[in-house]
Amino acid sequence: MTISQTDVQKMKLKGKPKCPLCRLPLTFIYEGSIGYSGVKCKRCGQEFIINTETLEVLKISRAG
Numbered sequence: 001m002t003i004s005q006t007d008v009q010k011m012k013l014k015g016k017p018k019c020p021l022c023r024l025p026l027t028f029i030y031e032g033s034i035g036y037s038g039v040k041c042k043r044c045g046q047e048f049i050i051n052t053e054t055l056e057v058l059k060i061s062r063a064g
């Protein structure tokens, strides 16, 4: 499945949660998102869970 750039531009951006460690934007969250999304920072490699409703970024602890 694909979506055109035009359609993406029509979607309302809710926010771009940033990596709390290196400030790189982790992902784009659009209006209507609910639930959690797992992302890995492309710069520092740290993994996070993002609450797409509140845009809260939760660091996944490697120590368990």
Ligand SMILES: [Zn+2]
Residues within 6 Å of the ligand: 019, 020, 021, 022, 023, 024, 041, 042, 043, 044, 045, 046
């Ligand atoms: Zn990072």
